[in-house]
Amino acid sequence: MLILECPYCGVHAEETELQAGGEAHLKRFGPGSSDEDFHDYLFMRENPKGVHFERWRHVNGCGKWFHAARCTVTLEVFGTYTAQTGTPPQALLDEISTKRPGWTWREFTDASAPHAGAEDAS
Amino acid sequence: MKRYSAFAVAREALRYHSGWERAWASPEPKRHYDVIIVGAGGHGLATAYYLGKNFGITNVAVIEKGWLGGGNTGRNTTIIRSNYLQDPSAAIYEKARSLYEDISQDLNYNVMFSPRGVIMLAQTEHEVRGYKRTAHANMLQGVTTEWINPQRVKELVPIINLEGPRYPVLGGLWQARGGTARHDAVAWGYARACSAMGMDIIQKCEVTGVRTEAGRVVGVDTTKGAIDCDKLGMVVAGNCSDLSNMAGFRLPVESVALQALVSEPIKPCMDVVVMANTVHGYMSQSDKGEMVIGGGTDGFNNYTQRGSFHHIEETVRALNETFPMVSRLKMLRQWGGIVDVTGDRSPIISSTPVKNCFVNCGWGTGGFKAIPGSGWAMAQLMATGHSYLAEEFTMTRFKEGKFIDESVAAGVAH
Secondary structure (H helix, E strand, C coil): EEEECCCCCCCCEHHHHEEEEEEECCCCCCCCHHHHHHHHHHHCCCCCCCEEEEEECCCCCCCCEEEEEEEECCCEEEEEEEEECCCCCHHHHHHHHHHHHCCCCCCCCCCCCCCCHHHHHH | CCCCCCHHHHHHCCCCCCCCCCCCCCCCCCCCCEEECCCCCCCHHHHHHHHHHHHHCCCCCCCCCCCCCCCCCHCCCCCECCCCCCHHHHHHHHHHHHHCCCCHHCCCCCCEEEECCEEEHHHHHCHHHHHHHHHHHHHHHHHCCEEEEEHHHHHCCCCCCCCCCCCCCEEEEEECCEEEHHHHHHHHHHHHHHHCCCCCCCCCCCCCEEEECCCCCEEEECCCEEEEEEEEECCCCHHHHHHHHHHHCCCCCEEEEEEEEEEEEECCCCCCCECCCCCCCEEEECCCEEEEEEEEEEECHHHCCCCCCHHHHHHHHHHHHHHHHHCCCCEEEEEEEEEEEEEECCCEEEEECCECCECCCCCCCCCHHHHHHHHHHHHHHHCCCCCCCCCCCCHHHHCCCCCCCCHHHHHCCC
């Protein structure tokens, strides 16, 4: 059973207390973006065999969204961090590199940073 | 290959069964093949079989990293039905269902197809409306289904409890010609027929790279060395993202675990397949007497081939209400498979950005029932570049907004 530590309330929550929310650190593309970017934003998700970064919600607990780094092959949890974190903390990335040398994921985009689509829409 | 027949059984009975041959060969890979299929599950083997049977292409290798039919082909709950909502789905699933009807004769291998009938229970008002709509759509598509009332459900399934406090049975979508088949036998039957046509089925051989030249596929690297090919078919489920990354393109799928379980064997008590999508559970009784139960998928990406226990608990809890006798059954085994799910819950049978490389994946939670139709379409696509059955199932349909949306129609049990 998957157990994640909620970075807000500190509870070691097991799966039935949590809801999976899919890939983390997505950059939103909306009006004004290219068809490719919009398509990828809507339909393309990282599906790594190994290290993955995800959004989770402590739904039957404090109710808050947070981020988790996890291995999809062993179900090992590397760590969790708050939803307000734009890119994973360096300490966590270093820890993952120690445990999974040569791991890759897509380039981290800071989801909170403004982008072209948002400017057009405003 | 010697034909299986009643005569052959009698002949072997008289000579201590010394004359049976291996059902398929285990060759070492050759240097070059016209076509390489990655994945010796049902879909991959069916693709190879119809390439040979329908198009005369027999210089084919089917490469498998594990053992034949050891992935989702051997892990599903063996349900066969074609009562889908959208036209392209109905076409390919009905093709598959109709091929299942005489596949044992075609392959000379008993896949134990049992058209015992499938009921999809409606347990909410929304499902009642949804299934009536599906029944109407099926009528237009030429797929024989009917909406039946609760009394008829009770006649077909005497062990059902219609008056569940949370999930009353309000009716059902009945497909009399749906049913089950022996899932392993489907893989074994296709493998035997492929081997007899001179195709090489290479097990325990993992693809580690896809070689391309000028945007065209030229071969694969494997744990048994490099193998060249003119055309490549990727017919894998949970690992399709991994494989497509090797070829340099991405697929709109995510891999999650789907679980099933079986009970201890009991006397015959239910001779149809029942699916209850609201409560995420479906059940049938195998010929051995085990109740075969399937559940819903986990919500997160997973490659471990084992799922979360609480999903099993939820499934059984829900079935307890609809089938009170289940509460006294002991469960024997539980297992998981990794399914590749697309955004619209429909498969991808498509050419790819890499020339001569084709992909057949994304069957998600419902691939077994489609095996013959999927192989038929994939073989046609690979041989001729076009398949009327696969036309709508391209990997570019998301960009074009041409979804084949079965996520609502199919619910969870797909």
